[in-house]
Amino acid sequence: MQLGGLPITVIDRPNAARLMIAAARGHIRSSRPYYFTSANGDVIAQALANVDVAVLFREADQIFADGQPLVFASRLLCSRHLPERVATTDLFHDVAELAEQEGTTFYLLGSTEAENDKAVASVKARYPGLRIVGHCHGFLAGQALEKKLDEINALAPDILWLGLGVPREQIFVRDFASRLQNVGVIKTSGGLFDHIAGKVRRAPLWVQKAGFEWLWRALMEPRRLFWRYFTTSPQAIYAILRYSR
Incomplete structure (x- = not known):
């Protein structure tokens, strides 16, 4: 479906998790990994x-709707309706549970070194049977980045969770996906690792369902997010009203 000018996958969370596992399993090694990403109001504003x-x-193979307002908009403006929000912070756990059973391997790339380490420790404690073949912070450049790309490709994770923020992670996919032909799926993840590490607290469930998690985040991090939401929200609303069907 088209929502705000972007092609959004009509799917619920359980099936999104199954799709990621199946895509990783079905990926032909020595070919470009599948590229899954997510969109919310901020992304739609940036794309506009x-x-x-x-x-x-x-260019993504799948774009999941990571925003409850997108679900509401689809019900009002589109011929097909999004069944639910597919938030990466929730989807990760759906995929991890399946990966434990299937033997699917993960690599976690992104955030600071401290938050990345905390996130990995938290994931290992919660999913002791999950195979995490490697992890690294997201502040690499030059030769360090070149070596890390070769290392990730050699480890051949089924799913690379890439948490660099928009649009750095999308640029990473554009520039380096061809170097990671032994990776099954790249899933861009924004601030996922900070959430898992406990640095950023999720909104209460009722706030998420009401479509106001963006407001909760702005209240939690006003210096970083208030002006961004203030300027991008009108653009997102315009794009959704103008370019949805």
């Missing part, structure tokens, strides 16, 4: 304002 960002997202 910057054609290069829009292109980065349209």
Whole structure:
């Protein structure tokens, strides 16, 4: 379906998790990994304002709706309705539970070194049977980045969770996915690792379902997020009203 000018996958969380596992299993090694990403109001606003960002997202194999307002908008404006929000912070756990059973392997790349380490420790404690073949912070450049790309490709994780933020993670996929042909799926993940590590607290469930987690986040991190939401929300609303069907 088209929502705000982007092609959004009509899928619920359980089936999104199964799709990721199946895509990782079905990936042909020595070919470009599947590229899964997510969109919310901020992403739609960025894509509207910057054609290069829009292109980065349209190149994805799947775009999940990571925002309850997108679900509400689909019910009002589109011929097909999104069944539910597929938030990466929730989807990760759905996929991890299946991965434990299937033997699917993970690599976690992103956030700071401290938060990445905390996130990995938390995941290992919660899913002791999950195979995490490696992890690293997301602040690499030059030769360090080149070596890390070779290392990840050699480890051949089924799913690479990539938490660099928009649009850095999409640019990473564009520039380096061809170097990671032994990776099954790259899933962009935004601030996932900070959530898992406990640095950023999720909104209460009723706030999420009401579609106001963005407001909760703005209240939790006003210096970083208030102005961003203040400027991008009108753009997102315009794009959704104008470019949805």
